[in-house]
Amino acid sequence: xxxxxxxxxxxxxxxxxxxxxxxxxxxxxxxxxxxxxxxxxxxxxxxxxxxxxxxxxxxxxxxxxxxxxxxxxxxxxxxxxxxxxxxxxxxxxxxxxxxxxxxxxxxxxxxxxxxxxxxxxxxxxxxxxxxxxxxxxxxxxxxxxxxxxxxxxxxxxxxxxxxxxxxxxxxxxxxxxxxxxxxxxxxxxxxxxxxxxxxxxxxxxxxxxxxxxxxxxxxxxxxxxxxxxxxxxxxxxxxxx
Ligand code: ADP
Ligand code: MG
Numbered sequence: 001x002x003x004x005x006x007x008x009x010x011x012x013x014x015x016x017x018x019x020x021x022x023x024x025x026x027x028x029x030x031x032x033x034x035x036x037x038x039x040x041x042x043x044x045x046x047x048x049x050x051x052x053x054x055x056x057x058x059x060x061x062x063x064x065x066x067x068x069x070x071x072x073x074x075x076x077x078x079x080x081x082x083x084x085x086x087x088x089x090x091x092x093x094x095x096x097x098x099x100x101x102x103x104x105x106x107x108x109x110x111x112x113x114x115x116x117x118x119x120x121x122x123x124x125x126x127x128x129x130x131x132x133x134x135x136x137x138x139x140x141x142x143x144x145x146x147x148x149x150x151x152x153x154x155x156x157x158x159x160x161x162x163x164x165x166x167x168x169x170x171x172x173x174x175x176x177x178x179x180x181x182x183x184x185x186x187x188x189x190x191x192x193x194x195x196x197x198x199x200x201x202x203x204x205x206x207x208x209x210x211x212x213x214x215x216x217x218x219x220x221x222x223x224x225x226x227x228x229x230x231x232x233x234x235x236x237x238x239x240x241x
Contacts, residue, residue: 006066006068006069007030007031007032007033007066007069008031008032008033008035008067008068008164008165008196009029009030009031009054009065009066009067009165009198010029010030010031010064010065010066010067011027011028011029011030011050011053011054011063011064011065012028012063012064012066013026013027013028013062013063013064014026014027014028014029014050014053014060014062014063014064014065015027015060015061015062015063016046016049016053016058016060016061017061022219023046023049023219024046024049024050024053024060024219025046025218025219025220026063026220027046027050027063027216027220027221028221029050029054029214029221029224031054031165031196031198032196033164033196034191034194034196035196035197035198035211035212035226036187036188036191036196036197036199036210036211036212037197037198037199037210037211037212037213037214037226038199038200038201038206038207038208038210038212038213038214039051039198039199039200039201039214039216040200040201040202040203040204040206040207040213040214040215040216041202041215041216041217042202042217043202045216045217045218045219046216046218046219046220047169047200047202047216048169048200050200050216051167051169051198051200053065054067054167054198055084055088055090055167056072056080056083056084056088057084057090059072059073067083067087067088067165068083068087068164068165070083085113085161086161086163087163087164087165088163088165088166088167089157089158089159089160089161089163089165089166089167090158090166090167090168090169091151091154091155091158091166091167091168091169091171092154092168092169092170092171093169093170093171093173093174094174095142095147095150095151095153095154095174096154097142097150097153097154098142099141099142099143100141100142101141101142102138102139102140102141103125103129103134103137103138103139103140103141103145103153103156104122104125104126104129104138104139105122105125106142106153106157107125107128107129107153107156107157107160108121108122108124108125109121109157110125110157110158110160110161111124111125111160111161114161124160125156125157125160126138128156128157128159128160129153129156131156131159132152132153132155132156132186133152133186134149134152134153134156137149137153146179147174147175147176147179148175148176148178148179148180148182148183151171151172151174151175151179151183152182152183152186155171155183155186155187155190159190159195163195164194164195164196165195165196165198166187166190166195166196166197166198167198167200168187168197168198168199168200169200170200170201170202171183171184171187171199171201172184172201172203172206173201173202180206184199184206184209187199212224212225212226213225213226214226
């Protein structure tokens with residue numbers, strides 16, 4: 001069964017090994033509906049690996065991943081894609097906007113899986129672009145946009161289908177501090193509107209400014225401000241059942 005009572009993300013004993021690299025060494029993490037949290041740590045500590053696994057883009061070597069109550073190891077690739085399409089939006093440091101494509105079409109392409117007609121998808125895309133303050137940049141192509149604007153297009157695309165969970169991997173990593181602040185403000189707004197938002201960053205200031213901070217080092221969660229102190233010594237199942 002799934003429902004609002006289930007954590008949006010529940011990692012138990014998650015490890016990930018690439019050859020002889022132990023990128024994650026046993027992560028236990030519960031993210032509840034409506035949270036806004038930072039996953040912070042130095043380069044190479046395993047942050048992106050963790051995000052890719054909680055985003056079901058990658059499967060763990062060991063441990064279990066539950067998304068909105070679904071155990072991902074019990075789903076086929078096809079079922080997992082459907083769960084991902086309906087549940088998770090992604091934002092990456094490098095925007096991933098196709099060159100030569102107008103903002104409105106880049107965003108509308110995020111709804112290709114819906115099977116709805118192009119005009120309908122474009123209308124939804126326009127609404128999403130207005131939501132991120134880019135109603136005046138609908139026909140601009142990536143090379144005509146600033147870095148901050150490109151990231152806002154990418155965010156519009158990510159939230160188009162109103163996913164309950166938004167995963168952002170270093171969303172401000174390629175931006176100057178002013179554009180980065182605008183993007184963070186936007187993520188705060190989405191959180192206030194009800195989206196669960198996970199922000200990966202190596203920026204301690206950004207991490208410290210969010211309601212919950214999870215620190216990752218060398219493939220391990222070394223600190224989690226959202227884990228109640230009185231439960232810190234207990235095993236994860238007791239915390240979350
Ligand atoms: P972060 O996002 O914190 O910088 P990553 O999760 O990208 O860290 O990487 C963690 C470790 O795993 C690093 O040592 C990295 O080199 C290694 N790694 C990540 N992805 C792969 C891969 N596909 N193949 C081999 N090693 C990888
Ligand atoms: Mg990374």
